[in-house]
Amino acid sequence: MPAAGEGRRSTLRARRAERFGVPEPDHDPSAPEDVTILPVGSPATVRSYVRELLRRHRRTFALLVVVNSVAVIASMVGPRLLGGLVDDLAAGERDLQLARITVLFALALLVQTVFTQQVRLRGAVLGEEMLADLREDFLVRSVGLPPGVLERAGTGDLLSRITTDIDRLADAMRKAVPQLAIGLVWAALLVAALCVTAPPLALAVVIALPVLVTGCRWYFRRAPHAYRAEAAGYAAVAAALAETVDAGRTVEAHRLGARRVALSERRVAEWTAWERRTLWLRTVLFPTVNLSNMLIMGGVLLLGGVFVLEGWIGVGQLTTGALLAQMLVEPVNLILRWYDELQIAHVSLARLVGVREIEPEAGTGTAPGGKDVRANEVRFGYHADVDVLHGVTLDVAPGSRVALVGPSGAGKSTLGRLLAGIYGPRRGEVTLGGAELSRLPAEEVRRHVALVNQEHHVFVGTLRDNLLLARQDADDAELWAALGAVGADGWAKALAEGLDSEIGSGGLTVTPAQAQQIALARLVLADPHTLVLDEATSLLDPRAARDLERSLGQVLEGRTVVAIAHRLHTAHDADVIAVVEDGRITELGSHEALVTANGPYAALWRSWHG
Template sequence: MKQRLGVAPPAYDPSAPENVTTLPVGSPATVRSYVRELLRRHRKAFAVLMAVNAVAVIASMAGPQILGTLVNDLSEGERDLHLGRAVALFAVALAIQSVFVWQVRLRGSMLGERMLADLREDFLVRSVGLPPSVLERAGTGDLLSRITTDIDRLAEAMRQAVPQLSIGVVWAGLLLSAMAVTAPPLALSVLIALPVLLIGCRWYFRRAPHAYRAEAAGYAAVAAALAETVDAGGTVEAHRLGDRRVALSERRISEWTAWERYTLWLRTIIFPTINITNLLVLGSVVLLGGVFVLQGWIGVGELTTGALLAQMLIDPIGLILRWYDELQVAQVSLARLVGVREIEPDAGDGELSPDGRDVRAARVRFGYHPDVDVLHGVTLQVPPGTRVALVGPSGAGKSTLGRLLAGIYGPRKGEVTLGGTALAAMPAEEVRRHVALVNQEHHVFVGTLRDNLLLARTDATDAELWAALGGVDADTWARELSTGLDSEIGSGGLVVTPAQAQQIALARLVLADPHTLVLDEATSLLDPRAARHLERSLAQVLEGRTVVAIAHRLHTAHDADVIAVVEDGRISELGSHDALVAADGPYAALWRSWHG
């Protein structure tokens, strides 16, 4: 990707970072709506900040006014200047200004921290509530970059940019008003610098938002590439994909750094423009003010006051442009964070609930990409209390079918129902009350063993927690912990083994007490003998529940009531273990190859 830095942005590439994001980026309307919502929440604190800032600015204008009056008196030949009174007034104004400037900084910081806390909480709550299908498809890189990089970028904006920009606008408005009252011709002379400022800002802000979006998306692409490589390190090494993954990471990094350099170049244009504007403001006031004095249109004192106010005007203009530039970066991060608000929940009707416990898939078609189906017209009936095993070769669609039966995905065609009600039409919380999915990936949260278990049911007693651990053969090692249920586990505490993490996840399942379970290789991290023992223990706990088990270990299928053989996205065989072995079809071949 060749470019002359400073002349044009990096060339567009269809595979470039901007198209890597899988979670949506908030539209301008969504961003404006959220900003208005934040301001409504904190309108009282915002109004107090503006009032305190106005007092501080008015107090700061006392000095130029006092000095201008003294100069005017001297020019008119006054001998009694009342310097003592002028010094006293200046001291009082300075004291008032100092107190209120301190209040401005304090209240601005407090307001920024409160808005930042609201933003973090809103994003966390919304992210946790996202449909599972969205989270599964999003991957880790984009979501991780939003939680870390975008929050970090917004932190400074929320703490400083929003309060400071508001302060700068009030400050500049009051100074211009004071100039218009003190010396109207001088206020007009400030407009000489306006075209330079407008042209420079228009040039910059037409390019900056797109560049900052590409820069943020580029970082997300880098994070995604690196996270995927690390997570799949064993696969990368086994298939000798190291060079290819390194090349991909380097390409993503080069694309990201190219946009970084481009945004830096944009700043090298806007900052000198601001400096030229500042010089023009002060220069025009002094030069034109001198002409006005010679013409007798204003007095020397008015020129002095106007020049001092013009000098003071440089600070708020710089403040506004500086923090507005910061807000360009923040706006991109904010759009990425509030973009999750545009994701519609899977459920369409919050009142729907199942009328029964039977699970049924009827002529289901589903694919992860448009027009590319993984499942082709699958039909399956699972009566209440039935144990169904899904078996078949890797990539046949077993896990995909399991996720549809668990309500994680909705079918492209056909229907998956629970008790006669389509899972796709039920609220996610309602689905989770009845159906639970336990897959091969388990997470142990930082905290105590009790906290990890109470995630499934917050009102569970210690006796129920121990019973759940006993149901999954985890009570033995749990009772050996120094403080039992109060033992700290996870990062910073006791590091549990993958098998123990799997047992904790299964204990949560026991506590959640759903009537239908989808187990996707739920015991895969245990050795075969321990897995067999655990499954026998779970069979007692899960007695009477509907269980759909996805397994490569065929002893799980042997114990099931019904076995469904999935091949190429279709159910090729359906029946009991004995019936399928006797039929001498695909399942019989699998059983012979596995059983020896």
């Protein structure tokens, strides 16, 4: 039987669905229970970043405002000339000086045309400069995120921010920000001109203002949450699809297809429900805007007619005021249209600048005083109050080889990531030469310790570029030496352009073994003294794995190695074997000693050899 609170929530959801005419998601997709996402920037963070962007581009922004002001003022010359002509006719003037009026109107039209073109040009320049800054800022900040944060968040949310959110912001930066600035200046100048030309007619704006403000306030109080939920819903869809594709073989092997399809359908349903919600909000906003435009124009004509009959204003003033009121429709629509777009962009911007709220690496620890790695009473878990490791203590002497073995899910890879400085322990400490890894900057940790796992990546570019990622100052001789150390110089020299050959997407397709060799060559160039190996060859076929293990043996020579052994032959030659079971080290010793002890390791060894 559902709890009373849940019953009330279900009733409220049903009422909202009935009221809005759209189904309400089962839960708020802005915070799905089973999807870990990176933070979304707070309003203060977003405002701070926007102010920073405007400060960087204040000259371009000021120039846009100036040229826009000139274009708007030039556009008001026509109504002013026409109003004066009507006044002259009403006064019985016969010498209307039509030639002078025509020349002035033509000059004003020419100035308006030239400066309108400049408005578009300056707006495009401002938008592209701000978008370029935004992309660069996000990339720099994302690359600097702690590795553990990215591992926990997964690829779906980050991918959604890099693609969908950047795409949404591209339109906002290129069009919405410049157009909104243009619209605001345009509307302000037109209202000012209306007040100067025929002050009583400004009452029409006052009449329409409450309708416009009420409708917009109603909309903009609801829109941000709806757009945030819509964006988060899309991120959840992207995460579900990306995880299913990445783990396609596992899904097929465990017959999880139906469950993954059901999850994807649920995510899509939640996302589309919020899409319908935002569309419904706009169907209320747009008629309100149209009504306010009608009130302004109708108010000017009705009030103006009364004022003319009373003799308070002239017919020419009414003519000019009516034309200015008609012109006011376009900037008001422009402001509201692009402000609505900015609501969507604001959500995407909040998601992009949210990475700024992640605390950077502390970097307050002392430099390592040696090469020994030690875990002392370490406890760690991926979720609050649920530990994967329980009081683990392990000493790794410089130059030694330690193998972590145990059943799947025992915590081997988690312990390896703590020793590599990817994660920081919840309790206890992991030290390198007496310095806590969690207090060292990531760049400092990577100089000493590197994690090598089954995942490898070939970046789009040349083979040289891929290798220089590890050490920018390496010369060609050092690059070839690194390739030779992992047995990759043979196929690399056979490439048409050698180190300058394009590889990756759009270039030469490399095999998984070659991609792993490139990753190992980077490792040779980086030259860390301690390596944590998470079965780097387990995803290769046996022959390729044997060839690569020979190359890997040369890389490991003279270094401290912590090997997470999913295949026990990796553990056989280790100096020390640590058996990990249920998040604890239950045995520690050499291969011979543990086999003689006839404990858990001996059982695993017998099972491995049949």
